[in-house]
Amino acid sequence: MIDLLTDPQALTDFLSTSLRLSIPIIFAAVGGVISERSGVFNIALEGCILGGAFGAAVGAYLIGHPVGGLLLGVFVAMMAGLILAGLAVGLAINQLVAGIAINILMLGLTSYLARLILGADATSTLPGFGPIAIPGLSAIPVLGPVLFEQDLLTYLMYLLVPLSWWVIYKTPWGLNLRAIGDYPVAADSAGISVPKVRLFAVLASCAMAGLGGCYLVLSQVFVFTEHMSAGKGFIALAALILGRWNPIGALLACLFFGLSDAMQLRLQFNSPDVPYQLFSMVPFLASFLALVVFAGKVRPPAAIGIRYERGGK
Amino acid sequence: MQGVIRYFYVFRPVWAVLLALFVGSGLILLAGVSPIAAYGELFKGAFLDYWGLAGTLVKTSPILLAGLAVILPLRAGLLNIGAEGQIYMGGLFSAMAALLLPEMNPWVHVPICILAGALGGGIWGLIPGYLKAYHGMNEVILTILMNFVAINIVSYVAGGPMMQEGAPYPYSEEISEGLWLPWIMPSTDAHAGVIIGVALAMILFFVLRYSTIGFALDMIGKNATAATYAGVPVKPYVVGVMFAAGAIGGLAGTFEVLGLKYRLYHHFSPGYGFDGIVVAFLATVNPLLAPLAAFFLAGLKAGALVMQRVVGLESTVIEAIQGLVIIFVAASLGLKYDAQKWAARLMRRRKRLDAELGDTFQPKVGGDEI
Incomplete structure (x- = not known):
């Protein structure tokens, strides 16, 4: 690990790996913030990432262009969001149950349909987004190539995180969203439609998580593999709690997880005689410990997880 | 007339399953296979054939126990998504007790292995239970994260310290034959785990229905504040029920090791802990119905392999149909009889x-x- 301090190239590589590993989680965590701010737990982030990845692969495969993958990926994730909203907001089923149901459905559905659609081509490389260096900025030593020699989706993330912060905290729409998450009765009596705002929040949330899935396929590995979300949606849930349900906070927490993930990969690579599983549990252990250490200080949206029925008890 | 309609509502998980199978037939059609032939082979292979039935019972054991591990805390309003991790820790602890303890009389050693497995799973339930009760943390996210930790711990142990020398992939030494669970169907893999699961389901039913513990848990689940005012020690109950649930989940892993695999394999559970969640809702959180739900779900999984072999349909379709089942069952439970x-x-x-x-x-x- 010493070379990170002495060799700028090694440091650049390490930091860009960290960023790349955190991007899918960032998309999902910020998406989770939007939904949870409106009072809907989105345990289905994992399924939405998977749906996004699946849609991205199928879209890119059928259309032959990554933008097709991007559109289909976001669409599939939003369909998952529609089911979640239908169950959790429409039918007022326990939000966690609905989310888990969607995760199980997406896992099975994407595995089956991927074998059906991609079939023998499942291992061939799909068209994806390549890195675009931003002139000037990418020349900054160390951080330049890390931040500004990335692909389209990374730049989209740079745009969406501040944008969602701005929407949540600085616009009337965001005020409605937060009001519904904290005290839906008051919001309802002020004339805001609780189900409608929650529906939009869940759809936006799943679309964001879907982008995370698109990133996995279109910018990282260029193939779809079964269950490739591999728990990223759950780490995103931990990150948004650590980030105090704030997009910027969630971003920072995700960067921390990305850093710990990159660290464990380096350790895996540098110590081949130690079973790698000892290292691959690091991101989950780090999420768990971070949650435990910061426990007791968190204040989730007051009405989260509680179903809202007009005139209900 | 209204009585008929109310009965219709009582059986809504059944209608939901039928609807899910119907929608699933659309998925089967996508592959160009006749759904009737596919379902026919599936159910014949799972329930109507001696070997198939044994295969179904083998899978019923962990799915049923995982289902009970979800049902028990759900009565207190706690969602235990950690059954998968508890299965792994149960398997790990029982394998360690079987392999590392000095040789002794099986009548002593087998109970020790089983208790060790229950303890391993129990610890994996106790930790989130404690954090939930005393620090108000969300048990769902904690148990999910702990699943991944447990899976990796088992992979590490099976691929590192306990790995059999020269094994092509991570697994431990074989445990001695004296510790194997008895079979319930001659010359098949069906072992006694499923009997213990059914017995445990009965016990849980009576405990939840007729004891003060069950009453207290239901009270906590309905309104924890009211339970506190009524003098129920809510926090110890939460910790206790999560420990018990973890222990039941641990048994699922224990019986996989002692009854079926006879070694500690890495990734030895293909998501049985999550099937437990499906069972819990399919059984409408009633332990008495859990064996039925688990048997059905295990049949789907066992039959899927037969179906794949006979009609050449990808067995992953069953995972998709299982997802449909839980979506429809969850939705049906949202429709209350008014x-x-x-x-x-x-x-x-x-x-x-x-x-x-x-x-x-x-x-x-x-x-x-x-």
């Missing part, structure tokens, strides 16, 4: 029919059986 609404609806219909018939007969108000 006596007033149905009474009004039936009354309107009757009046309209009467009007159409030009009958002067006046319907008795509320004359129908409720």
Whole structure:
């Protein structure tokens, strides 16, 4: 690990790996913030990432262009969001149950349909987004190539995180969203439609998580593999709690997880005689410990997880 | 009439399953296979054949126990998504007790292995239970993260310290034959785990229904604040019920090791802990129905392999159908029987029919059986 301090190239590589590993989680965590701010737990982030990845692969495969993958990926994730909203907001089923149901459905559905659609081509490389260096900025030593020699989706993330912060905290729409998450009765009596705002929040949330899935396929590995979300949606849930349900906070927490993930990969690579599983549990252990250490200080949206029925008890 | 409608509502998980299978047949059609042939082979292979039935029972054991591990805390309003991790820790602890302890009489050693497995799973339930009760943390996210930690711990142990020398992939030494669980169907893999699971389901049913513990848990689940005021020690109950659930989940892993695999393999559970969640809702959180739900789900999984072999349909379709099952069952549980609404609806219909018939007969108000 010493070379990170002495060799700028090694440091650049390490930091860009960290960023790349955190991007899918960032998309999902910020998406989770939007939904949870409106009072809907989105345990289905994992399924939405998977749906996004699946849609991205199928879209890119059928259309032959990554933008097709991007559109289909976001669409599939939003369909998952529609089911979640239908169950959790429409039918007022326990939000966690609905989310888990969607995760199980997406896992099975994407595995089956991927074998059906991609079939023998499942291992061939799909068209994806390549890195675009931003002139000037990418020349900054160390951080330049890390931040500004990335692909389209990374730049989209740079745009969406501040944008969602701005929407949540600085616009009337965001005020409605937060009001519904904290005290839906008051919001309802002020004339805001609780189900409608929650529906939009869940759809936006799943679309964001879907982008995370698109990133996995279109910018990282260029193939779809079964269950490739591999728990990223759950780490995103931990990150948004650590980030105090704030997009910027969630971003920072995700960067921390990305850093710990990159660290464990380096350790895996540098110590081949130690079973790698000892290292691959690091991101989950780090999420768990971070949650435990910061426990007791968190204040989730007051009405989260509680179903809202007009005139209900 | 209303009685009939109410019965219809009671069986809504059954209708939901049928609907899910119907929608699933659309998925099967996508692959160009006849759904009738596929389902036919699936159910024949799972339930109507001696070997198939044994295969179903083998899978029933962990799915049932995982289901009970979800049902028990759910009565107190706690969602245990950690059954998968508890299965792994149970398997790990029982394998360690079987392989690392000095040789002794099986009558002593087997119970020790089982208790060790229950303890391993129990610890994996106790930790989130404690953090939930005393630090108000969300048990769902904690148990999910702990699943991944447990899976990796088992992979590490099976691929590192306990790995059999020269094994092609991570697994431990074989445990001695004296510790194997007895079989329940001759010359098959079906082992006694499923019997213990059913017995445990019965015990849980009586405990939850007729004991103060069950009453306290239901009270915590309905309204924890009210339970506190009524003098129920809520926090210890939360910790205790999560420990017990973890222990049951641990048994699922224990019986996989002692009854079926006889070694500690890495990734030895293909998501049985998550099947447990499906079982819990399919059984409408009733332990008495859990064996039935688990048997059905295990049949789907065992039959899927037969189906793949005979009609050449990808067995992953069953995972998709299982997802549909839980979505439809969850949705169906959201539809509550509303006596007033149905009474009004039936009354309107009757009046309209009467009007159409030009009958002067006046319907008795509320004359129908409720």
